[in-house]
Amino acid sequence: xxxxxxxxxxxxxxxxxxxxxxxxxxxxxxxxxxxxxxxxxxxxxxxxxxxxxxxxxxxxxxxxxxxxxxxxxxxxxxxxxxxxxxxxxxxxxxxxxxxxxxxxxxxxxxxxxxxxxxxxxxxxxxxxxxxxxxxxxxxxxxxxxxxxxxxxxxxxxxxxxxxxxxxxxxxxxxxxxxxxxxxxxx
Ligand SMILES: Nc1ncnc2c1ncn2[C@@H]1O[C@H](COP(=O)(O)OP(=O)(O)OP(=O)(O)O)[C@@H](O)[C@H]1O
Ligand SMILES: O=C(O)C1=C[C@@H](O)[C@@H](O)[C@H](O)C1
Ligand SMILES: [Mg+2]
Numbered sequence: 001x002x003x004x005x006x007x008x009x010x011x012x013x014x015x016x017x018x019x020x021x022x023x024x025x026x027x028x029x030x031x032x033x034x035x036x037x038x039x040x041x042x043x044x045x046x047x048x049x050x051x052x053x054x055x056x057x058x059x060x061x062x063x064x065x066x067x068x069x070x071x072x073x074x075x076x077x078x079x080x081x082x083x084x085x086x087x088x089x090x091x092x093x094x095x096x097x098x099x100x101x102x103x104x105x106x107x108x109x110x111x112x113x114x115x116x117x118x119x120x121x122x123x124x125x126x127x128x129x130x131x132x133x134x135x136x137x138x139x140x141x142x143x144x145x146x147x148x149x150x151x152x153x154x155x156x157x158x159x160x161x162x163x164x165x166x167x168x169x170x171x172x173x174x175x176x177x178x179x180x181x182x183x184x185x186x
Contacts, residue, residue: 003078003103009178012082014073014100016152017109018145019088019130020116020123022163026109027085029167034174040085044072057128070096077104089129091148101151107170108152113142115159 003011013030015023024040031038042053045068049056056065069087073096076084084104090096100106120138124130130138154173158166 003080006080006103008105008181010080012077012079012084012104013174014077014084014086014104014106015109016086016091016100016106016149017088018111018116018142018149019127020119021088021109021111022158022166023085023088023109025163026158026166026170027083029164030170031083033167033171034083036081036083037079038083038085039076041069041072041076041090042085042087044076045069045087048072053126054128054131066093069093074099088127088145091151097148097151101153105154105174106152108149108155109166110149110155110157112157112159113139116142 013036015027015030017023024042027040028038030036045056045065046052048068049060051059053065066089069090070093073084073086073090076082077099086096086100091100117135117138120130120135129141133141156166156170161169
């Protein structure tokens with residue numbers, strides 16, 4: 001069932017961006033600040049398979065992971081008032097791009113390669129697509145992925161912000177935009 005009736009204030013917000021940019025961390029804080037429900041699609045996929053992501057890739061393969069990712073994003077994107085953190089590769093699937101762009105507010109969390117590479121050591125163990133890759137390979141993936149993130153409604157550059165500061169800024173910006181778009185009394 002598509003959510004055709006939702007106003008801009010009610011639409012779910014979908015956080016996109018490269019692995020480790022902060023979609024989960026910032027998304028969770030943003031949800032608290034806006035009194036919304038937070039959904040992490042990676043966590044929902046892990047619940048569905050009852051195993052961590054690296055094991056899902058090993059046991060069932062990336063294709064099964066992507067199919068479940070699509071099913072869950074379609075489900076949560078149609079509900080009102082969610083903040084949805086999707087995996088870094090979700091926008092590789094055109095149907096996910098289309099449904100999120102049509103029915104939600106898509107927020108791209110952007111980061112420069114220079115800032116991102118300082119986070120590699122905290123990311124590599126839980127991200128199968130980073131494991132065993134050289135720095136050069138990671139940079140290639142990082143740059144290739146920028147094309148899919150260029151489809152968004154709004155972009156925020158996280159480089160110089162702590163997660164809490166980013167969430168504060170985004171909450172204020174969204175509230176302001178909702179004020180501007182609110183129907184004016186006659
Ligand atoms: N603004 C920030 N400044 C510094 N560190 C941050 C910031 N945002 C997130 N982090 C840290 O970076 C790491 C990755 O963050 P997070 O898990 O939120 O990324 P993600 O975008 O959800 O990644 P994935 O796509 O793999 O799910 C975490 O250890 C988190 O604490
Ligand atoms: O960028 C990606 O393709 C991925 C990012 C993570 O969030 C997980 O969804 C998974 O590790 C794949
Ligand atoms: Mg995440």
